[in-house]
Amino acid sequence: EDQVTQSPEALRLQEGESSSLNCSYTVSGLRGLFWYRQDPGKGPEFLFTLYSAGEEKEKERLKATLTKKESFLHITAPKPEDSATYLCAVQAGSTGNQFYFGTGTSLTVIP
Amino acid sequence: GAGVSQTPSNKVTEKGKYVELRCDPISGHTALYWYRQSLGQGPEFLIYFQGTGAADDSGLPNDRFFAVRPEGSVSTLKIQRTERGDSAVYLCASQQFGANVLTFGAGSRLTVL
Numbered sequence: 001e002d003q004v005t006q007s008p009e010a011l012r013l014q015e016g017e018s019s020s021l022n023c024s025y026t027v028s029g030l031r032g033l034f035w036y037r038q039d040p041g042k043g044p045e046f047l048f049t050l051y052s053a054g055e056e057k058e059k060e061r062l063k064a065t066l067t068k069k070e071s072f073l074h075i076t077a078p079k080p081e082d083s084a085t086y087l088c089a090v091q092a093g094s095t096g097n098q099f100y101f102g103t104g105t106s107l108t109v110i111p
Numbered sequence: 112g113a114g115v116s117q118t119p120s121n122k123v124t125e126k127g128k129y130v131e132l133r134c135d136p137i138s139g140h141t142a143l144y145w146y147r148q149s150l151g152q153g154p155e156f157l158i159y160f161q162g163t164g165a166a167d168d169s170g171l172p173n174d175r176f177f178a179v180r181p182e183g184s185v186s187t188l189k190i191q192r193t194e195r196g197d198s199a200v201y202l203c204a205s206q207q208f209g210a211n212v213l214t215f216g217a218g219s220r221l222t223v224l
Contacts, residue, residue, distance in 0.1 A: 034213075
């Protein structure tokens with residue numbers, strides 16, 4: 001059965017304290033792994049797409065990496081404005097055109 | 112438009128009533144998705160349109176849910192005989208042809224009393 005699991009469910013960091021969020025997946029024929037950011041009361045906002053193991057993407061304090069079984073979203077020296085829920089999604093041959101989302105990690109960065 | 116627009120932003124209804132939720136996608140985007148997000152959960156796929164036709168409706172939970180996109184642009188999600196379990200945020204996303212990134216609207220929060 002296709003699955004996307006994110007951990008931890010919630011994470012509290014002090015400003016400047018770097019950490020990583022995990023997204024593990026079991027799907028057939030990965031076509032892409034996506035990271036989205038979601039603020040309260042808003043829809044998810046696209047961050048990154050990763051297609052193959054070993055690929056990395058960076059944007060400001062965020063870096064996403066991909067292996068054959070999981071993806072990490074590394075947050076370096078976070079700021080309070082990085083507080084949000086981070087969602088991971090996969091698109092796979094087994095899911096057709098569907099994007100299958102995990103339950104997200106709620107990140108709080110304390111000043 | 113500049114982004115995906117969803118109306119209403121909030122809808123409160125009584126159990127058993129009929130509800131319509133509207134999505135106005137980014138101009139020129141050919142694909143449109145509906146997702147449902149319950150509190151503390153990730154978005155759950157409902158239906159996907161390519162143009163005017165529903166290419167995949169496997170996520171619709173039962174026959175009370177129906178969606179249309181008659182002219183290949185605006186879409187309406189229709190829920191008949193609403194139940195308290197239908198309470199959630201309904202998200203719409205559009206996608207440019209040949210791309211794989213989804214652009215989401217802010218969602219319609221449905222509360223069934």
